[in-house]
Amino acid sequence: KQEVTQIPAALSVPEGENLVLNCSFTDSAIYNLQWFRQDPGKGLTSLLLIQSSQREQTSGRLNASLDKSSGRSTLYIAASQPGDSATYLCAVMTGGKLIFGQGTELSVKP
Amino acid sequence: DGGITQSPKYLFRKEGQNVTLSCEQNLNHDAMYWYRQDPGQGLRLIYYSQIVNDFQKGDIAEGYSVSREKKESFPLTVTSAQKNPTAFYLCASSIAGLAGGELFFGEGSRLTVL
Numbered sequence: 139k140q141e142v143t144q145i146p147a148a149l150s151v152p153e154g155e156n157l158v159l160n161c162s163f164t165d166s167a168i169y170n171l172q173w174f175r176q177d178p179g180k181g182l183t184s185l186l187l188i189q190s191s192q193r194e195q196t197s198g199r200l201n202a203s204l205d206k207s208s209g210r211s212t213l214y215i216a217a218s219q220p221g222d223s224a225t226y227l228c229a230v231m232t233g234g235k236l237i238f239g240q241g242t243e244l245s246v247k248p
Numbered sequence: 249d250g251g252i253t254q255s256p257k258y259l260f261r262k263e264g265q266n267v268t269l270s271c272e273q274n275l276n277h278d279a280m281y282w283y284r285q286d287p288g289q290g291l292r293l294i295y296y297s298q299i300v301n302d303f304q305k306g307d308i309a310e311g312y313s314v315s316r317e318k319k320e321s322f323p324l325t326v327t328s329a330q331k332n333p334t335a336f337y338l339c340a341s342s343i344a345g346l347a348g349g350e351l352f353f354g355e356g357s358r359l360t361v362l
Contacts, residue, residue, distance in 0.1 A: 172351060181254075181338055181353040227291070229351075234298060235306065236281070236340075236351055240290035 140165045140232050144239035151218055152247050159213040159242045161228035166206045168230040173202050173213050176225045176241070185226075186213070218246045250275045254339050254354035261326075261333070261361050269324045269357045271339035278343065280322035281351070284308060285336040294337075297322055326359060334361045 141164045151157050161171070170189045174182040186195045186202040188211070194203040201214040211228055227241040252273045261267045273280065282294040293306030297316040311330025316322055322341075326333045337357045343349035 170349075174353075179336075179356075179358075181355040182340075182351075184350055184352060187350045229291075234279070235293055235296055237293075238283075238291040240288070 140168075140230060140237045142228060142230055142237050142239040144226075144228060144242050146242060147240065148243040148245070150245040150247060153218060153220060155218050155246075157215050157218055157244075159215070159226050159228075159244070161211040161213070161239055163209045163211075163230050163237075165232065166209055168206065168232050170231045171202075171204055171211050172229050172231070172236065173200075173211075174227045174229065176227060182227065215244075218244075220246050220248050222246050252339060252341055252352055252354035254337075254357050257355065257357060259357060259359045261359060263361060264328045266325055266327050267359065269326070269337055269339075269359070271322045271324065271354060272320055273322075273341045273352075274320060275341055275352060276319075277341035277352075278319065279341060280316070281340040281342075282306075282312075282314065282322070282324045283338045283340065285338060285356075291338065294324065333359055335359060 143162045145160050172187045173185040176182050188195045188204045199216040204211045223246050225241040225243045229236045229238040255270045279298050281296040283291040285291050292308050294312050295314040297303035313325045339354045340351045342351045
């Protein structure tokens with residue numbers, strides 16, 4: 139059974155710092171991996187989608203990498219801003235359904 | 249503009265009552281999903297549908313029911329058999345197929361049982 143783990147559960151950094159969020163999964167037979175952002179009381183916003191054949195995707199200050207063989211993905215956020223404060227979730231697509239990690243709650247202090 | 253609409257945003261229910269949460273999408277996606285989110289437990293899959301008139305149970309389907317009569321609509325009924333229904337419910341859609349595609353979410357419905 140596929141399991142997705144995100145470490146750390148919470149992270150607090152000063153504004154301007156570069157940071158890395160981690161995601162690991164137990165079964166490498168995935169079709170894609172997706173990173174989401176969730177603000178309190180809101181739905182999820184898709185940030186980046188990495189297909190299983192890809193190694194990384196970039197969007198603005200965000201860069202996500204995927205290493206299927208080791209079951210790992212990282213989300214790199216450059217020059218963090220207070221507006222980046224949110225919960226970040228990763229999810230893997232397997233068998234037509236998306237399996238989520240529990241998320242990393244990020245706080246960027248001014 | 250395209251997107252997913254969930255309603256109502258907030259819903260209160262007395263014990264023993266069934267309630268139905270609405271999810272409508274105009275993205276022309278074949279696949280639709282219902283997730284439940286509880287504090288500290290992440291998102292758990294309730295039901296999903298890859299095509300009209302077909303749906304499958306997710307990891308926590310007990311006490312829930314769905315229908316998929318139209319491509320655009322995937323309503324979720326929380327029945328009185330669901331022992332702990334208070335939660336945040338999220339609907340999503342994507343291009344169909346086992347490989348799926350990018351998932352898009354609605355804004356969620358918060359159900360509280362009084």
